[in-house]
Amino acid sequence: MTDQTQNAFRALADPTRRDILRMLSAQDMTIAQVSDRFDMTRAAVKKHLTVLSDGGLITVEARGRERINTLNPAGLAPVLNWLEYFDCFWDDRLDALKTAIEKDLQ
Amino acid sequence: MTDQTQNAFRALADPTRRDILRMLSAQDMTIAQVSDRFDMTRAAVKKHLTVLSDGGLITVEARGRERINTLNPAGLAPVLNWLEYFDCFWDDRLDALKTAIEKDLQ
DNA sequence: TTAATGAGATACCATATGGTATCATGTCAA
DNA sequence: TTGACATGATACCATATGGTATCTCATTAA
Known part of the structure; x- marks a missing residue:
């Protein structure tokens, strides 16, 4: 893998x-903008953004002294690909899965 | 959530x-059977199985002095549900996503 | 009954992780 | 130029995590 x-x-x-x-799915944001929404320091948020970037789930682009963080949906591909392996089980137990999803949504 | x-x-x-x-998707296994496939102690494997059980991804059933660990595909429902939130982005960028998946498969 | 065996429980260790505080750097604006 | 501001970088801390070793308990088989 x-x-x-x-x-x-x-x-x-x-x-x-x-x-x-x-x-980030709603809008691109700077580090400061993301930090404003959490009760933690900017440094802590920055660490999370680095992990997200390492995971390929976001991209970061410099714009002047700001860094624009953008969602990268394609980064979820490896995750989806791994999950796809279990598709054959979902065929068998699709009803149970749907029920579970609906329950989880409540 | x-x-x-x-x-x-x-x-x-x-x-x-x-x-x-x-x-476990291939067959149900006891703790000892799972341990045999890894270069770590049975205790370490047992810890992993506990985490998987807490996550609802496997079920454990006692049979005599053995514990049969079984895959629970329905436990992936919360994960799939969370990922579904990003479906709208996949619509927009489906081609990029497919390319990324194919690249990951190589 | 008596070992042997599969598993549980606990203590312990090294490292990873999530967080803070602090200082340095680059860029914008007056 | 000179602050002010957004970010980067580093050191540090407490706890979580992944692992081992060891002991106990329950069950099976001789």
Whole structure:
């Protein structure tokens, strides 16, 4: 398996990082903008962004003295690819899965 | 989101645990059987199985003095549910995603 | 009954992780 | 030029994590 698979799974393992991804899905943000939404220091948020970048889930682009963080949905590919391996089980137990999803949504 | 979401993502974050899930997709296994396939102690494997169980990704059933570990595909539901949030981006960038998946498969 | 065996429980260790504080650097604006 | 500001970098801390060793318990087989 590629290293990206591990890096992506690791990046997704933290709830703060998953929240950041959702925020970035709405709009690109600077580090300061992301930090404003969390009760932690900018340095801590910066660390999370580095992990997300290592996982290929975001891209960072310099714009003057700012750094624009952008969601990179393609970075989820290794994760989806790994999960696809279990598709055959979902065929068998699709009903149970759907029920579980609906329950989780409640 | 439910606690199961966090527990499931955390369980998937370790490569050993992902390997265990793939093994269990082929057949149910006792702790000893799983341990035989890894270069680590039974106690370490047992810890991983506990994390997988906490994440709802496997079920454990006692049979005599053995414990049968079984894959629970439905436990992936919270993960899939979370990932579904990004479906709208995949619509936009489906080609890039497919390319990324194919690249990851190589 | 008595070992042998599969698993659970606990203590312990090294390192990774998530966080802070602090200082340095580059860039924008007056 | 000179601050002010967004970010980078480093050192440091507490706790989580992945691992081992060891002991105990329950069950199976001789």
